[in-house]
Amino acid sequence: MINFTYTVSILIIPFLMFILLGLAGHKLKPKLSGLLGTAGLGVITALSYLTAFFYFFRGERIDGAFQKITAYNSTWLQLTDKLHIDMGILIDPISVMMLIVITTVSLMVHIYSLGYMKGEKGFERYYAFLSLFSFSMLGLVLSTNIFQMYIFWELVGISSYLLIGFYYQKPSAVSASKKAFIVTRFADLGFLIGILILSYNTKTFDFITLTDLNGPAISQGSGISFLGLSVITWSMIFVFMGGVGKSAMFPFHIWLPDAMEGPTPVSALIHAATMVVAGVYLVARMFPIYALSAPAALNIVAWVGAFSSLFAAIIACTQTDIKRVLAYSTISQIGYMMLALGVSGYGGHEGLGYMASMFHLFTHAMFKALLFLGAGAIIHAVHSNYMNNMGGLRKYLPITHITFLIACLTIAGIPPFSGFFSKDEILAAAFHHNKVLFAVEYAVAGITAFYMFRLYFNIFWGEEMRYEHTPHEAPATMTIPLIVLAIGAAISGFIPFSHLVTSDGKAFETEIEWGVAVPSVLIGLLGIGIAYIFYAKKSPLPDKLAATFKYTYRWAYNKFYIDEIYLFITKKIIFRYVSEPVAWFDRHIVDGTMNAIASVTQTVSFRIRGFQSGQIQKYVFVFISGIVLLALILIYMWR
Amino acid sequence: MNTGIPLTYFLILAAIMFFVGVYGFLTRRNLITILMSLELILNSVNINFVAFNRYLFPHKLEGFFFSLFIIAVAAAEAAVAIAIIINIYRRFTTINVEDVDTMKY
Amino acid sequence: MTANQIMFFLFSAVIIVCSILTVTSRRILRAATYLLFVLVSSAGLYFMLNYQFLAAVQLTLYAGGIVVLIIFSILLTSQISQKFESVGWKKSIFSAIASIAGALITIITILDFNFSAANEAAREVDMHLIGNSLLSVGKDGYALPFEVITILLLAAMVAAIVIAKKAGPKDPQSQTSKQE
Numbered sequence: 001m002i003n004f005t006y007t008v009s010i011l012i013i014p015f016l017m018f019i020l021l022g023l024a025g026h027k028l029k030p031k032l033s034g035l036l037g038t039a040g041l042g043v044i045t046a047l048s049y050l051t052a053f054f055y056f057f058r059g060e061r062i063d064g065a066f067q068k069i070t071a072y073n074s075t076w077l078q079l080t081d082k083l084h085i086d087m088g089i090l091i092d093p094i095s096v097m098m099l100i101v102i103t104t105v106s107l108m109v110h111i112y113s114l115g116y117m118k119g120e121k122g123f124e125r126y127y128a129f130l131s132l133f134s135f136s137m138l139g140l141v142l143s144t145n146i147f148q149m150y151i152f153w154e155l156v157g158i159s160s161y162l163l164i165g166f167y168y169q170k171p172s173a174v175s176a177s178k179k180a181f182i183v184t185r186f187a188d189l190g191f192l193i194g195i196l197i198l199s200y201n202t203k204t205f206d207f208i209t210l211t212d213l214n215g216p217a218i219s220q221g222s223g224i225s226f227l228g229l230s231v232i233t234w235s236m237i238f239v240f241m242g243g244v245g246k247s248a249m250f251p252f253h254i255w256l257p258d259a260m261e262g263p264t265p266v267s268a269l270i271h272a273a274t275m276v277v278a279g280v281y282l283v284a285r286m287f288p289i290y291a292l293s294a295p296a297a298l299n300i301v302a303w304v305g306a307f308s309s310l311f312a313a314i315i316a317c318t319q320t321d322i323k324r325v326l327a328y329s330t331i332s333q334i335g336y337m338m339l340a341l342g343v344s345g346y347g348g349h350e351g352l353g354y355m356a357s358m359f360h361l362f363t364h365a366m367f368k369a370l371l372f373l374g375a376g377a378i379i380h381a382v383h384s385n386y387m388n389n390m391g392g393l394r395k396y397l398p399i400t401h402i403t404f405l406i407a408c409l410t411i412a413g414i415p416p417f418s419g420f421f422s423k424d425e426i427l428a429a430a431f432h433h434n435k436v437l438f439a440v441e442y443a444v445a446g447i448t449a450f451y452m453f454r455l456y457f458n459i460f461w462g463e464e465m466r467y468e469h470t471p472h473e474a475p476a477t478m479t480i481p482l483i484v485l486a487i488g489a490a491i492s493g494f495i496p497f498s499h500l501v502t503s504d505g506k507a508f509e510t511e512i513e514w515g516v517a518v519p520s521v522l523i524g525l526l527g528i529g530i531a532y533i534f535y536a537k538k539s540p541l542p543d544k545l546a547a548t549f550k551y552t553y554r555w556a557y558n559k560f561y562i563d564e565i566y567l568f569i570t571k572k573i574i575f576r577y578v579s580e581p582v583a584w585f586d587r588h589i590v591d592g593t594m595n596a597i598a599s600v601t602q603t604v605s606f607r608i609r610g611f612q613s614g615q616i617q618k619y620v621f622v623f624i625s626g627i628v629l630l631a632l633i634l635i636y637m638w639r
Numbered sequence: 640m641n642t643g644i645p646l647t648y649f650l651i652l653a654a655i656m657f658f659v660g661v662y663g664f665l666t667r668r669n670l671i672t673i674l675m676s677l678e679l680i681l682n683s684v685n686i687n688f689v690a691f692n693r694y695l696f697p698h699k700l701e702g703f704f705f706s707l708f709i710i711a712v713a714a715a716e717a718a719v720a721i722a723i724i725i726n727i728y729r730r731f732t733t734i735n736v737e738d739v740d741t742m743k744y
Numbered sequence: 745m746t747a748n749q750i751m752f753f754l755f756s757a758v759i760i761v762c763s764i765l766t767v768t769s770r771r772i773l774r775a776a777t778y779l780l781f782v783l784v785s786s787a788g789l790y791f792m793l794n795y796q797f798l799a800a801v802q803l804t805l806y807a808g809g810i811v812v813l814i815i816f817s818i819l820l821t822s823q824i825s826q827k828f829e830s831v832g833w834k835k836s837i838f839s840a841i842a843s844i845a846g847a848l849i850t851i852i853t854i855l856d857f858n859f860s861a862a863n864e865a866a867r868e869v870d871m872h873l874i875g876n877s878l879l880s881v882g883k884d885g886y887a888l889p890f891e892v893i894t895i896l897l898l899a900a901m902v903a904a905i906v907i908a909k910k911a912g913p914k915d916p917q918s919q920t921s922k923q924e
Contacts, residue, residue: 643748647854647855647859648752650854651851652756654847656760656763657847659767661839662842665838665839665842665843666836666839667831671817672775678783679763679766679767679782682783682806693793693794697867699884703869704877706798707798710801710806711805713805713810722904722905725821726908
């Protein structure tokens with residue numbers, strides 16, 4: 001048995017970096033704080049790769065399955081004699097995979113930010129927050145029990161809030177960070193309710209116990225029933241609500257496009273590759289319970305994922321801000337991951353969807369981070385976020401161009417890039433489970449290719465804009481991460497994922513199902529072709545199409561007015577009919593009672609004051625009356 | 640000497656005198672008249688003590704001596720009270736008890 | 745009716761009437777005079793009870809000392825010619841109620857109680873006995889209260905002098921009034 005206790009340092013190092021840079025950062029030269037943050041992350045990246053190597057290639061397999069190893073555990077809060085919240089580190093296939101994803105992307109972002117954020121005010125603060133985020137996200141994936149995961153879940157939310165609102169003097173950034181925090185916090189309410197219901201019924205928080213096939217969650221499954229669904233199902237639905245918030249699925253997706261107010265590397269790290277997949281990770285973590293005890297909840301997961309991906313893909317076709325296109329693309333791809341989990345079974349080949357979801361998570365992290373960082377390089381060169389201000393940039397930004405193209409081909413699912421493999425597995429899993437879901441995802445694949453290449457052609461081809469100053473390629477600190485991620489996106493398709501990360505830990509063989517793969521490639525090429533016709537050269541076709549489908553276009557451009565609906569519900573209904581009466585009650589009745597008590601006391605004391613009138617005869621009168629009364633009582637009434 | 644007049648008559652007399660004195664104390668406005676009412680009260684107590692001594696404890700002298708001492712104390716107290724009244728008169732130029740009420744809230 | 749009883753009722757009548765007049769009279773000198781009558785009648789009661797020494801002390805100290813003191817203070821505070829206004833309604837009604845209630849309770853209690861008279865023979869109280877008791881320190885001796893009364897009288901004398909004397913030369917107001 002290999003001793004994995006050293007993995008504690010994977011958590012401690014970024015936390016120490018956060019404290020150091022947070023407290024002393026402004027005393028150091030900016031470059032030094034950046035290098036410190038990056039160095040810390042470099043160390044933990046190396047440690048993560050080491051852990052992965054030892055776990056996957058030198059670790060023990062029992063019955064051919066990878067074991068869940070608790071590397072470190074300490075009891076933090078003893079609630080009752082059986083229920084306690086621990087802090088610990090859990091090593092198992094998905095957590096090790098996430099370790100690699102998070103540390104690699106975070107390291108790339110750290111290096112990239114050395115160039116991108118150079119000269120910014122608050123440079124040290126930025127690196128401190130990046131370290132805090134890395135610590136929180138790593139803590140989330142390494143949690144041994146669901147409560148610890150909830151704590152780190154909230155920590156991740158705070159890091160996201162701090163980083164979205166990094167340019168805190170911009171009002172739009174401030175309101176975007178508030179929106180993100182409030183929406184995810186609201187969703188986390190569901191998460192907490194789910195945790196409470198689950199732990200009340202199973203008397204434990206620990207993941208190993210919860211996902212144990214003979215454990216309380218699965219074997220006693222449908223115990224008490226409420227409205228036709230078992231308690232475990234209800235708790236899984238509530239837990240999924242938290243995942244919906246954090247992963248920006250419909251209807252809690254509204255915060256992710258606005259979160260693009262943050263610096264672009266932050267969008268790459270948090271809102272593309274790592275934090276938003278926390279919801280997927282949560283479902284994957286609890287997957288045995290979902291698959292074996294709460295199939296209704298799993299169905300909901302699948303449909304929410306499918307709907308979100310279609311919804312976001314349609315909106316992405318009309319957006320002009322390049323970061324927003326990428327944000328909606330993220331929502332769409334996470335929908336794919338949720339769908340894949342939703343159509344999956346448990347064990348061996350049944351768990352194809354699970355494996356495909358994790359594989360897509362892995363590849364998506366690479367290519368989405370690459371896309372965002374590339375967008376950052378473009379924005380850095382052109383000083384504008386909008387597609388209308390770009391065109392023909394392929395002459396000026398060669399490296400960015402090639403890496404961006406690789407990423408677009410990956411997301412469109414063109415072989416031999418990694419996106420083809422992961423998307424193919426998802427489509428295969430969907431095909432065997434539910435043809436309707438498969439049809440939806442198939443359509444979304446085509447739409448994805450279309451809008452991504454719309455983006456690509458608009459930026460790098462098309463009519464050249466007259467630029468104020470010639471756009472120049474990004475410095476080396478920005479292009480090296482692009483190249484590394486491009487290589488990752490290109491070759492990671494060949495990793496034998498089904499040997500490593502599966503629903504029950506056992507390896508199984510997969511092969512490309514040509515019946516599904518060929519049509520998906522074809523529809524991808526179709527999307528690329530249409531985009532080429534519309535956007536590669538200046539053409540009146542897009543505007544004509546937009547004019548024909550005026551209403552559809554307008555609805556998609558305005559994000560289907562979901563934000564306005566939410567605003568209406570909160571302002572007109574909740575604020576007016578719920579908050580204001582409650583506020584009135586608080587002000588007049590609760591406060592009023594307090595004030596009344598005070599004023600009554602004051603009035604009474606004012607009246608009583610009159611007893612000290614200074615008139616001697618009054619005093620004596622009271623004295624005599626008191627004696628007479630006392631005499632009366634003592635002599636006659638006190639028997 | 641004690642035959643004929645029951646003890647209670649003395650006691651009732653003393654009680655009446657006492658409460659007349661109380662009434663006077665509460666009602667009068669002049670400080671000196673209040674002092675006079677006070678003397679009435681003390682005197683009534685004296686009669687009480689003496690009556691008890693004569694009727695209930697004729698072989699002892701305690702009531703008698705106590706009355707003696709009460710008279711002495713009353714004299715001392717009247718002296719001091721007059722001194723205070725003179726002082727008050729000097730300060731307030733009035734000895735109306737309702738005007739001497741500065742020690743209040 | 746024996747002579748005793750007649751004397752008793754006479755004295756009681758004087759006491760009650762004069763005490764009521766003391767507290768209700770509107771001229772202060774008349775109130776002082778009525779007080780004098782009350783005190784003299786009390787002395788008479790003491791004579792009846794065979795406490796001659798006490799009666800003598802009462803006449804000397806009370807009637808001769810305190811009443812004179814009161815009259816002097818009336819003169820000193822220039823009250824002699826003033827006529828009082830009548831007292832307000834509320835005050836007299838409340839005070840009357842309080843006093844009458846108290847009186848009733850006291851009288852009813854007195855009447856209810858069984859006073860058991862003593863069986864022993866009365867002692868003849870003469871000056872010899874009084875003098876010896878006052879100064880004896882043994883049983884039935886009243887030397888201690890005697891000494892206490894001495895000190896009290898001394899304290900009262902000093903207090904009266906201090907309180908009643910005029911403010912010293914430090915007071916600028918009195919200095920100017922002195923020079924005037």
